[in-house]
Amino acid sequence: MNKVYIVGIGQTPVRENWDKSLKELAGEAGLSALQDAGLGYPDALFVGNMMAITANHQAQLATLMADWLGFHHKAAIAVETACSSGSAAFRMALMAVASGELETALVIGAEKMTDSPGDEITASLATAADAELEVDFGMSFVGLNALLMQRYMYEYGWKSSDFANFSVNAHANAVHNPNARFRQAITKETFAKSPMIADPINLMDASPVSDGAAAIVLSSRPISNGKKPISVVASSAMTDTISLQNRKVVTSLTAAQLSAQKAYQQAGISPSDIGLFEYHDAFSIMAALSLEACGFCEIGQGPRLAIEEKIKFDSEIPVATMGGLKARGHPVGATGVYQLVEATIQLQGLAGATQVKRNNYALTQNIGGSGSNIITHILQAE
């Protein structure tokens, strides 16, 4: 596959954005990325979004965004793989540019979740699970993750408080990120006292429903905008069974493991080469499982990395360096693009207070459903 470069990035703050519509958020991120790239309008637009048709009564969001951004008579499509939609859109753009069909592409990940009442958003999020085998029996998305965490704790002997540092670390990093939703540090005590949502998942284990948009310009050439050019050296997507009940193993993410292995192979590197990992900490159990799947510890030992504080930005394997899903926020269809934008900023050496030391390679992994649609990317600073 031909090499493809990230030549522009943009993002909006993640908030409850009452004063901006979905298209205004997506447009702001898109224009900001186009401005950063300085190339004018792209050859095509790829939008990652999960629930505009339910939460915002709008289909063909890609067409709307091309229109809103002011370019017509070019290609625009929306891509959806539940919570990994952002990375899926990025991957589609990547292949379109690599194919030679396009020279440049704009990727926007966008989601506006707070316009709908809470019960409607809970129902929209549940569509990421298997409608017939899970949701029809009353299962919510957080409920599925709670079952998974319960079983994991039982099998490997962890207790709820062993997961606290995933959230403490995310919040500590978010303090320095002006685009993060929660910029307050928390302690293990905050975690211990936080209310239960779906046992054993408490409020501090869970990422917040949010509004936000992030964007990236891809190019077939490493055009310089004054910042370090970043290339995409691996892109690997893999699915597993959508329902947890049909999975042979539920306490580790098989598709995430295989997807990471394929990505390392494509890039010709190993986990020890990775300087930061923007993981999918939608729930702290997913943080633990992601670290294991990507080879940073043995299966079942994810929480140990948190307990031993090896996940801090200046430690062995920095994660959630700008707050992660937990504290930057999780506007579902946008999250994958936020991860890639943040990894780019780190590789460019522009991450400020939470700048990681080893910034040659960054790993991002975006998870759709309960580990059912995994998209892994590795970026390299040129």
Next chain:
Amino acid sequence: MNKVYIVGIGQTPVRENWDKSLKELAGEAGLSALQDAGLGYPDALFVGNMMAITANHQAQLATLMADWLGFHHKAAIAVETACSSGSAAFRMALMAVASGELETALVIGAEKMTDSPGDEITASLATAADAELEVDFGMSFVGLNALLMQRYMYEYGWKSSDFANFSVNAHANAVHNPNARFRQAITKETFAKSPMIADPINLMDASPVSDGAAAIVLSSRPISNGKKPISVVASSAMTDTISLQNRKVVTSLTAAQLSAQKAYQQAGISPSDIGLFEYHDAFSIMAALSLEACGFCEIGQGPRLAIEEKIKFDSEIPVATMGGLKARGHPVGATGVYQLVEATIQLQGLAGATQVKRNNYALTQNIGGSGSNIITHILQAE
């Protein structure tokens, strides 16, 4: 861009399929295409679908379908551009194969619209229009097309009955297609007597809400399954303003014109080389506008081709050769793939009673929204 081949096709009958779920329909079409190709499981799955999240409470349909079809640990994504979602998924698969990332890809277009009450489907279809500028003011999708048709008739001096032959031709062809929803021939009198839906669009001007799925296997190599290999020689996607009110011209489809011109250029051919045109006759006004946009007559003269019966399968420019959206049916996210499957059958010389004579090149054009997201393909018999 590297050459890509269609090496397998499949489809379900278009019906009100009360006895099958969305995943059963999509799975049936997918397995049928895989069987036709005889290559085993593909490297990735691309699903075109518009409204599974509203009509079937299911997001990440691509993950679900990979699971249902029995392959895991490969890539699967869903693509959405409203009514052109099927062609958008095909185009994404095409570029992924052309990029060298994949050798084979399965494309499934699927939609199950009849599980929801009529008013909910009307609301889901309206999401193809601009939520803020059109739908919030009470506009339905058929209403928008009615405004467009009214203006077109006023500007070019046509009357409602001048559009009758678009529907008469579609139904005449559908009689011979076992997969078509309406296999009854109709006359100009049937058309004249049919009830008004949104003046001037009557029941016989409109394509039916339907359930169905169609599928295609793409390959980087022209593997023979005993049928004539078909190659994709042009793929062109273009957007226009999503709302009609913002468009400089509403009585012709500018994006469709430009998209067709680009496709002819890519293929190195002109309209006179096209042996059949599977067009997007969601409403008969769209049939007229599509013929004009693709260069088969002057702007404003589309109805003349119908009146003069030049659109029949054995005439100058065969359209809707297996019933089109009007009589085969219009399961929205599936339609683009049905068009490509039908064009393939024609190019392979296997279309039976409605086989066209000149079967070297086929044109397909899929329209999302009211002409806002156009995807054009040209297929060639090798």
